[in-house]
Amino acid sequence: MDQVVTARAPAVDLREPALDIRGLRTEFRIGGRWHAAVRDVSLTLHANETLAIVGESGSGKSVTALSVLRLLPGAGARIGAGAVIFAGRDLMRLSEAEMSDVRGNAIAMIFQEPMTSLNPTMTIGDQIAEAIVVHRGAAWAFARAQALRLLDEVKIPSAATRLDDYPHQFSGGMRQRVMIAMALACRPQVLLADEPTTALDVTIQAQVLRQLAELKRAYGMAMLFITHNLGVVAQIADRVAVMYAGAIVEVASVADLFARPMHPYTAALLRAMPRVDRYAKGLEPIPGGVPALTAMPSGCAYAPRCPLKQPGCTAHHPDLLRFRDGHHVRCPVVLPGAGQ
């Protein structure tokens, strides 16, 4: 199955991306009108790579992940535009049956709430095995043997005896590991992790992150890691996309982003983050709030809060501009030679 020995990927990747999101626009129906919660999001994700999406609540990061798997609530949401290319196919054009075949199989997702994401009436062994039975048509005995292997792999102590336990017999951190085991059951090529550690306490969080990184390497997966925690980004990601008000405002490698944040929002986020490696008098909050979905300004969405705001900023929505290879920013003001 995995005869591809996972050689360390070169920094500049010429391979075909594992997941290619192009111009994604996701809209919600509010008061009879469609409003974009995610606008013009384009991201490429390669095998063996972790791309983090950071942003505050309501920035559209979870909606982006849900859009990829087309898990948006039925009536009030739609994909307005864009394509998500996976294995040569546009996921947005697949039938519901074809999409079900992708979900949990080639692309898996981990959710934020480990306490409520498991079925309370089913043993965890059966829950992990279920996906293998559904997608691989495997017999339950075989699937349960796989479930045991997966539980071992996510380091659940004495996995064999815990296979027949119910979710309530597990702690939050353990449940999140079970969720990870469920997601990995069919050896997905892409893993979407939606704030998988947010509900956990800090020490457990670190363990789970380490484990996710190891598993990503072992499985050669591409991981889209959604978080609002820049500390977590630094620990796990290779590249980062910063989202604000439904749009990506900056994409860069982790090192570049932390060393040289370009977008005023990214810079403000970093100043608002506590760090142990630098001296700071205090944390600097970002004044104002994210504009409501129904009241998006016509120009740059960040302009009302931006210290570098220029008269032109409110006129039109800026494009994502190239700063240098692999580092793009949606702000013409900060780019060198943009003397407006």
Place this chain on the structure above:
Amino acid sequence: MTAAAPTAATRPTRIWDTFSRNRLSWIGLALIALIVLTAIAAALIAPYDPLEQDIVARLEPPSAEHWLGTDTYGRDVLSRMIYAARISIVVGFVATMIAMTIGSAIGILCGYVGGLFDQFMMGLLDVMLAFPTLLLGLMIAAMLGASLENLIIAIAITEIAPFARIARAPTITLKQLDFVEAGRALGFGPVRIMGVHILPNMISDVVVMGSLWMASAIRTEAALSFIGLGVPPPTATWGSMIREGFDNILDAWWLAVFPSLAILATVLALNLLGDALRDAADPKLRAE
């Protein structure tokens, strides 16, 4: 009745703890066990053949020979009641199981799918609910004709709507929970999600109501038999026995009174059981 899912796995044991501490539940359980055992062992217990006529011993009051007296054909009332328990239990149980299965399926489907389909189906079921159970049962039984199978079908149809309502409400709550979303993210189809992930989390609500509706089914059976739309004679059912006894209620009171008491005991027992189950399953009413 809340779909408080998180600790549902501990629910069976906790429900049992609360249930077993309730004295009334034991009375209900004992009564039902008694009635069911009587029905099963009817041939062993009954002192006489329920269909055997004895023209000499017509309308005899309760005596040492015929504990509960005899009817107009000289048939032993106690024996007929014992055999009639079979019909009542079978009708009550089978009709309720059919209604529970179909009703829950409709309720889960409506709750899960939602939208226009839900509104249409629920509107249809509301129309059914608007008819009194007995009237609806009467109409259907009259349409189908009198036989045991038709009686069961008629009663089952009258009970579909309440079960659909009972199943729909928790489904709407459950389908928004994270583990159902997680199931969709794992690529499970709607049938699997409804059957494997929603149904087991709400089945206790439905089963509790099942015991109460079984009592209602037995009552409906008695009422339909009383009117003559039940199981055709000479098969004894509690309802038809009351009907026949009614003609002689003044000079042979035992004919109608004893079968009535049997219905009363069964319905009471099922209601006690149902109430106890409901209390045990409801975290707010659960005795600590």
